[in-house]
Amino acid sequence: MPGQHTVAYDITVHDATATTERPTAAREVRVxxxxxxxxxxxxxxxxxxxxxxxxxxxxxxxxxxxxxxxxxxxxxxxxxxxxxxxxxxxxxxxxxxxVQAVGATEGAALIDVTKTRFTRLARLGLLVPVKFYLNRYRAVVWLYLAEELRLFAADDRNTPLLTGRMPESLRNRLDTGTDLRPRNWRTRQLGFMLRRADDPWARAGAVASLLGPLHVSQAVPDPYDRSHLNRFRRLPPFRGAPGSPAADLAEELMTAQDPDEIAWLQTDLTRLTEEARAHRPAPRPAPRRPGPAGRTQEAVEPVHGTSRGLLGRWWRGNR
The missing domain is CATH 1.10.10 (Arc Repressor Mutant, subunit A)
Known part of the structure; x- marks a missing residue:
């Protein structure tokens, strides 16, 4: 249905296992x-x-x-x-x-429409951006696959959208401020991340990358699962200095905004975290065990990566 176009993310996983120490011959054939x-x-x-x-x-x-x-x-x-x-x-x-990516001006020329109409089609979700960058004025510049634009223009079903007056239903949606470019870009970005995720926790982390901390905690209430999940969250593809306007804008674009988008991402995150936990539980402190002179002490399981020191300090400070 026009105006409700989204990109289905691809969760195909390429199984490519690499050992920690590769033989010399393997290094020569990988660049x-x-x-x-x-x-x-x-x-x-x-x-x-x-x-x-x-x-x-x-x-x-x-x-x-x-x-x-x-x-x-x-x-x-x-x-x-x-x-x-x-x-x-x-x-x-x-x-x-x-892999040619073009902006609105070049894209409009490619499908023979005005830049204004091109932007309206993109806001309605009919043209889906593949990436973005921030110009010197910190304005978002969306880029689109030229290959996809050519296919869109070549489809006879889209001819009414390219010529003549735009249907009233679509004009009404634009009048209410509809802009599906960020949401469709996020959906596409999720597909990119899932394609590279070769571990259940990495797949859960990809989904978590599009949710704010509050929404992640609602979907994953266990703090140890969340701590482990954070290791696999991906940062926005464009980042400025931490706390800068550019970095804040990139983070905002990366984070789901609409209630229905948040809801289905949370549902997926809950399911994927359960699958990841079944595959390999998140590291957590071991149960209390008797210590010298009848006292009890906590034995902290080794935690891989950066969470080792954080959890260790937390437990030492809360004994």
Whole structure:
């Protein structure tokens, strides 16, 4: 139905296991994102987007945790994957074309409409942004896949939306301030994160990344589950200095706003956290055990990562 378009997120998980210590031969056939981008004739931003879209398959780097903030950080590309892409029809132009992202002005020209109409179609959710950036005035600039815009314009069912007067029902929605660009971008971003999540906790963390702390605590009441879940939350793809207007705006765009959006994300988060807990419980303090002279003491289980020190200090201060 026009005006209610959303992007279904892809939860396909590519099983790519990396050992902590890889043999020398394995290192030679896996290259970092910078080198892979150069060999594929892509800019860094184009490579990142290609990875997000699943055009380029990557694997976790055995030297890292695979959870870097950037799309290529902590991941590598198999030599066989590079050769597969290089052997594809129309390489490298076809690959670059598939990840071409354009703004409203170029996008409007691409589908032969005015920039005003293009923006209205995007606000109605009919054109879905793939990324954004903040210009020097801290205004959000949305970018769209040129490939998707061409397909939209080529569909005869969309002809009435591109020419003539826009239907009254859609005009009314615009008059009420409807703008689905942030929500549809978040849905798409969730699909990107889930595609890279190769662990149940990482999948739960991807969903939690789109919710504020209060809504996460409502969906995941156990504090130890939440603490462990926070390790897998992803930061907004655009970040300024902490506390800066740019950083605050990026965080706002990353956080669900509409009640129905929050509700379905919370439902998914509850389910995914239960699945993650069944797969591997979150670290938590061990039960009390008798100590010297009949006193009791808490034995704290080892907690991996940064939560080790935080939990340890918390328990020492609350004994």
């Amino acid at each position: 970092g994102p910078g080198r892979a981008a150069r060999e594929l004739g892509l800019k860094g931003t184009e490579f990142d987007l290609a990875v997000q879209l699943g055009r380029i398959r990557t694997i976790p780097d055995g030297d890292g945790d695979g959870d870097g903030d950037g799309d290529g950080e902590g991941r590598r590309v198999d030599r066989a994957e590079i050769e597969r892409l290089r052997a594809g029809p129309g390489f490298p132009e076809a690959l670059r074309r598939s």
